[in-house]
Amino acid sequence: MSEQTTKNTFQDKVKKVAEEFGLPRLIITGFLVLLLVISPFVGADLPTQISNIINRFSWNGILVLAMVPMVHSGCGLNFGLPLGIISGLLGATLSIELGFTGPVSFFMAALLATPFALVFGSVYGWLLNKIKGGEMMIATYVGFSSVSLMCMMWLLLPYHSPNMVWGMAGKGLRTTISLEGYYTQALAKILQINIGNLSIPTGALLFFALLAFLMWAFLHTKTGTAMTAVGSNPEFARSAGINVNKIRLISVVMSTWLAAIGILVYEQGFGFIQLYMAPFYMALPAVSAILIGGASVNKASIMNVIIGTILFQGIVTMTPTVMNNMIHLDMSEVIRIIVSNGMILYALTRKTEGAK
Amino acid sequence: MSNKNIGDYLRRFSVPIMFVIICAVCAPISGLSPSYLANEIVTRMGRNAFLILSLLIPIMAGMGLNFSMTLGAMAGEIGLILVCDWQIVGIPGMVLAMIISIPISALLGLFCGKVLNMAKGREMITSYIISFFINGIYQLVVLYLMGPVIPIKHSTIKLPRGYGVRNTVSLLSMRQKLDNLIPLSIAGVKIPVATFIIVFILCLVIIWFRKTKLGQDMRAVGQDMEVAKDAGIDVERTRIISMVLSTVFAGIGMIIYLQNMGNIATYSSHSQIGMFCIAALLVGGASVDKASIGNVFLGIILFHTMFIVAPKAGTVITGDSMIGEYFRVFVSYAVITVALIMYETNKRKNKSRASAQLALEQEEEVNG
Amino acid sequence: MDKSKKKSLIYRIAALIILILIAVAMFIIGRGHTVYFDNKALEYGEKSVDEVPYKIDVLVNGEKVASLKAGERGMVSTMGQNFNMQLLVTKEKDGKTSKVQVGLPLPYSMDGIILNLPGMLAGLPQDAYLEEFIPTPSAEELEDEEVVTDETEGLMDFGE
Numbered sequence: 101m102s103e104q105t106t107k108n109t110f111q112d113k114v115k116k117v118a119e120e121f122g123l124p125r126l127i128i129t130g131f132l133v134l135l136l137v138i139s140p141f142v143g144a145d146l147p148t149q150i151s152n153i154i155n156r157f158s159w160n161g162i163l164v165l166a167m168v169p170m171v172h173s174g175c176g177l178n179f180g181l182p183l184g185i186i187s188g189l190l191g192a193t194l195s196i197e198l199g200f201t202g203p204v205s206f207f208m209a210a211l212l213a214t215p216f217a218l219v220f221g222s223v224y225g226w227l228l229n230k231i232k233g234g235e236m237m238i239a240t241y242v243g244f245s246s247v248s249l250m251c252m253m254w255l256l257l258p259y260h261s262p263n264m265v266w267g268m269a270g271k272g273l274r275t276t277i278s279l280e281g282y283y284t285q286a287l288a289k290i291l292q293i294n295i296g297n298l299s300i301p302t303g304a305l306l307f308f309a310l311l312a313f314l315m316w317a318f319l320h321t322k323t324g325t326a327m328t329a330v331g332s333n334p335e336f337a338r339s340a341g342i343n344v345n346k347i348r349l350i351s352v353v354m355s356t357w358l359a360a361i362g363i364l365v366y367e368q369g370f371g372f373i374q375l376y377m378a379p380f381y382m383a384l385p386a387v388s389a390i391l392i393g394g395a396s397v398n399k400a401s402i403m404n405v406i407i408g409t410i411l412f413q414g415i416v417t418m419t420p421t422v423m424n425n426m427i428h429l430d431m432s433e434v435i436r437i438i439v440s441n442g443m444i445l446y447a448l449t450r451k452t453e454g455a456k
Numbered sequence: 457m458s459n460k461n462i463g464d465y466l467r468r469f470s471v472p473i474m475f476v477i478i479c480a481v482c483a484p485i486s487g488l489s490p491s492y493l494a495n496e497i498v499t500r501m502g503r504n505a506f507l508i509l510s511l512l513i514p515i516m517a518g519m520g521l522n523f524s525m526t527l528g529a530m531a532g533e534i535g536l537i538l539v540c541d542w543q544i545v546g547i548p549g550m551v552l553a554m555i556i557s558i559p560i561s562a563l564l565g566l567f568c569g570k571v572l573n574m575a576k577g578r579e580m581i582t583s584y585i586i587s588f589f590i591n592g593i594y595q596l597v598v599l600y601l602m603g604p605v606i607p608i609k610h611s612t613i614k615l616p617r618g619y620g621v622r623n624t625v626s627l628l629s630m631r632q633k634l635d636n637l638i639p640l641s642i643a644g645v646k647i648p649v650a651t652f653i654i655v656f657i658l659c660l661v662i663i664w665f666r667k668t669k670l671g672q673d674m675r676a677v678g679q680d681m682e683v684a685k686d687a688g689i690d691v692e693r694t695r696i697i698s699m700v701l702s703t704v705f706a707g708i709g710m711i712i713y714l715q716n717m718g719n720i721a722t723y724s725s726h727s728q729i730g731m732f733c734i735a736a737l738l739v740g741g742a743s744v745d746k747a748s749i750g751n752v753f754l755g756i757i758l759f760h761t762m763f764i765v766a767p768k769a770g771t772v773i774t775g776d777s778m779i780g781e782y783f784r785v786f787v788s789y790a791v792i793t794v795a796l797i798m799y800e801t802n803k804r805k806n807k808s809r810a811s812a813q814l815a816l817e818q819e820e821e822v823n824g
Numbered sequence: 825m826d827k828s829k830k831k832s833l834i835y836r837i838a839a840l841i842i843l844i845l846i847a848v849a850m851f852i853i854g855r856g857h858t859v860y861f862d863n864k865a866l867e868y869g870e871k872s873v874d875e876v877p878y879k880i881d882v883l884v885n886g887e888k889v890a891s892l893k894a895g896e897r898g899m900v901s902t903m904g905q906n907f908n909m910q911l912l913v914t915k916e917k918d919g920k921t922s923k924v925q926v927g928l929p930l931p932y933s934m935d936g937i938i939l940n941l942p943g944m945l946a947g948l949p950q951d952a953y954l955e956e957f958i959p960t961p962s963a964e965e966l967e968d969e970e971v972v973t974d975e976t977e978g979l980m981d982f983g984e
Contacts, residue, residue: 179581231800236581238800241793248786252779272776384588431600437592445589448582449574543935546903548854555847599971610935611961616968623971629856629901723972 184359528706
C-alpha cells in the first residue's frame with residue numbers, strides 16, 4: 101500500500117484527480133461554464149445572473165453544509181434533512197409568536213430552534229444507531245413521517261400571531277408566512293455590496309464562512325478526527341477505543357442543528373417561511389448539491405460543499421433564463437430533475453465506495 | 457419456547473393489529489354506512505391488487521420494496537395516452553395500451569436491474585432515487601417530445617401550445633369497462649368480476665412461478681447471494697429478471713388502476729401509486745424480506761379502510777378536513793418507517809447471532 | 825445446449841408475433857367513433873331531401889340511444905368499423921311507426937361521423953348523408969394551462 105503511493109508519478113496524480121472529480125461533475129461544470137458564456141449573447145444580463153447565483157449560494161450553503169458531519173461519520177447522505185428543517189421552522193414560528201421583530205427575531209429563531217434540533221437530532225441519531233447499514237432509506241422515511249406529522253401540528257398548535265395564522269379561522273398556520281418586518285434579509289443586509297446590477301449579500305456569506313470554518317476546525321479536533329475514523333472504518337475505530345455510537349450520535353445532532361440554522365438563513369434570503377409540504381422539497385437538492393461538488397456517500401469536504409452549491413445553484417438559476425431567451429422553451433425543471441437525481445444515482449452506484 | 461412464538465407472532469402482526477384498532481375507532485366516528493364502506497373496499501381491491509402483487513417478486517429476490525415500481529406505472533400511462541390519442545376504446549384499448557407498455561416497462565426494468573446490481577446492499581434507496589430520475593425522463597418525453605416527435609392529434613390531450621400533454625387525460629372511453637365487463641352485484645355491493653379474474657390469474661402465476669427453476673433460483677438469491685453464486689446461479693441475471701417482471705406487472709396494473717379511476721393525472725398518478733402500494737403491502741403484515749399474497753389482500757382491506765375513514769373521522773373530531781388527510785399520509789409513512797426499522801434491526805440481530813454462533817464454533821474447534 | 829437456445833429463440837419470436845397480431849387486431853376492433861344522427865333536411869343537388877319525418881328513434885344493440893324530433897341531433901359512441909342500428913321512423917304525429925334496420929361500415933380515419941337519417945332513408949349515396957364531424961375546440965380547451973410538474977408531487981397528496 102505505502103509502496104504504491106510513493107511510486108505515484110505526477111501524471112498518475114493528475115489522472116487520479118480527474119478520476120476523483122468524475123465524469124458527471126466535469127459535464128456539469130462544462131455545462132455551467134457554457135451557460136455563463138452564452139448568456140450575454142442571448143440577452144441575459146451577466147451581473148444579474150452572477151448576483152443571483154451568489155444570493156442563492158448564500159441561501160442554500162448551510163443546508164448543504166449540514167450533509168458533512170453525517171457523511172463523515174459513515175451515516176451516509178442525510179435524506180432526513182427535513183427533520184432539522186422542522187426544528188428550524190419551529191424556532192422561526194415561535195420567535196414570531198413571541199413577538200420578536202427585526203433582526204433580533206433571527207437570532208431568537210436560531211436560539212429557539214436549537215433545543216428542538218438537539219432533541220430531535222438525539223432521537224434521530226439514536227434510531228440511526230439501531231439500524232446501521234440502512235440509514236439512508238430510513239432517514240428518508242423519518243423525514244417524510246416528521247413532515248406529515250408536522251403538517252397536522254401546524255394546524256393544531258395554538259399559534260395566535262395574526263401575521264401567521266389563517267385570517268378567516270383565526271387558527272392554523274398559513275402555508276407561507278411573509279418575513280417582512282421580521283428577519284428578511286437580516287444577514288444579507290450586513291455590509292451588502294451593490295455595484296450596478298451586482299449585489300453581494302456579504303453578511304450571509306460571512307455567516308456561511310463562519311460555520312464552514314467552525315466545521316473545518318471541528319473536523320480537526322480530537323472528536324472530529326474520531327468521526328472521520330468511525331466513517332472510514334468502524335471496526336478499527338472501535339478497537340482504537342472510540343465510542344462509535346456516541347460519535348455517530350454527535351454527527352447526527354450536528355447535522356440536524358445545521359439544517360435548522362440552514363433553513364433560517366434560507367428564509368432570511370427568500371423572505372418567507374414555507375410550512376407544510378415545503379421541507380419535503382429541501383432534502384434532495386441539498387444531497388445532490390454536495391454530490392455534484394465532488395463528495396461521495398462516505399467522503400465529503402467543505403470544498404465539496406462550496407463547489408457543489410455554486411454548481412447546483414448556478415444550473416438552477418441559469419438554465420431557465422438562458423433557455424427561455426434562446427429557444428423560448430423552458431426545460432430547466434426537467435433538466436434539474438434529471439441532473440440532480442442522476443447525480444445521486446451515480447454516487448449510490450459507485451462500486452469503489454463499497455456497500456456497507 | 458411457545459411463549460417466544462407468541463411474542464414473535466405479535467411482533468409480526470403488530471402493524472395489522474394496530475390498523476385494525478385505528479379502523480375500529482375511526483369507522484364509527486366517520487359515520488359512513490357499512491354498505492358504502494364495503495362497496496369502496498371491493499372497488500379498491502380490484503383497482504389496486506394487481507399493482508401491489510407486482511411488488512412480490514423483487515421481495516422474493518431479496519431486493520426489498522421495489523420503489524421503482526413507478527417506472528412501470530409511467531410506461532402504463534404512456535401506453536394509455538397513446539391509445540387515447542389513437543381513439544382505440546374499451547377493452548381493446550386497454551389491451552393495446554398493455555401491449556405498448558410491455559416493451560417500455562421491460563426496458564426500464566432492465567435499466568433498473570442493472571443499476572441495482574451496481575448498488576447491492578442499498579437497493580431500496582437506489583430504487584427510490586431511480587423513480588425520481590426516470591420521472592425526469594418521463595417528463596421530458598410527455599412534456600416536450602409528445603407533440604413534435606411523438607404525434608398527438610387531439611386537442612383534448614395535447615396542450616394548446618402545441619407540445620406536451622395536459623395535466624389530466626380523460627379515459628372516459630374505457631372507464632370501468634373491465635370492471636363492468638361481467639356485471640355482478642351482491643347485496644348492493646358491485647363486484648368487478650373480470651378484474652378479480654385477472655388478479656386471480658396473476659396470483660396463480662405467482663404461485664406457479666415460485667415453483668419453477670427460475671423462481672427457486674430467485675429465492676436462493678434472496679436468501680444469500682454468495683451461496684447462490686456458489687451453487688452456480690447467475691445472480692445478476694436473476695435479479696434483473698425479477699425487476700423486469702415486477703416493472704411489467706406494475707405497468708399492466710397501472711392500466712387496470714387507471715381504467716377504474718377514469719382519468720390520468722399525467723404528472724402525479726405514478727408517484728402517488730408507489731407510496732401507497734408499498735404502505736398497503738406493509739400494513740398487510742409483509743416485511744421487507746417476506747411477503748405473501750395474503751398480505752396483499754389483508755393490506756388492501758386494512759389500509760384502504762383507514763384511507764376512507766380517517767379523513768371523515770378527522771373532520772368530525774377536529775372540524776378541519778385537512779387534519780384527516782394529513783393523518784392518513786402520516787400513518788402511511790409511519791408504517792413504512794416502522795417496517796423498515798424492524799427489518800433492519802432484525803437483520804442486525806440475525807447477523808450478530810450468526811457471528812456469535814460462528815465464534816462459538818471456532819472456540820469449540822480450538823478447544824476440541 | 826444449442827438446441828434449447830434455438831428453441832427458446834423460436835418461442836420468443838412466436839410470442840412477439842402473437843403480441844403484434846393481438847395489437848393489430850385491437851387496432852381494428854377497438855377503433856372508437858362517435859356517431860351523430862341528424863333528423864334534418866339535406867341538400868344534395870337534384871335529389872335534395874326536404875321532407876323530414878316527425879320523429880326517429882335510434883336503437884343500437886336494442887338500446888334506445890336517441891329520440892329525434894325534426895331538426896334534432898343525437899349521438900352514440902361506438903367501437904369497431906361495423907355499425908348497426910335500428911330506426912323507428914314516425915312519419916307524422918300519431919302516425920304509424922315503421923322499423924328500418926340499417927348497417928354500414930364506418931370510415932377508419934374519422935373520429936366523429938354525422939349521419940343524416942332522412943337522406944339515408946331516401947336512399948342517397950353515402951357521400952351525401954355521411955359527413956365528418958369536426959369539433960370546434962371550446963374556449964376552455966384553447967386556454968393555456970399551467971403544467972404542474974414536481975418530482976415530489978404526489979408524496980403528500982395520495983389522491984383518492
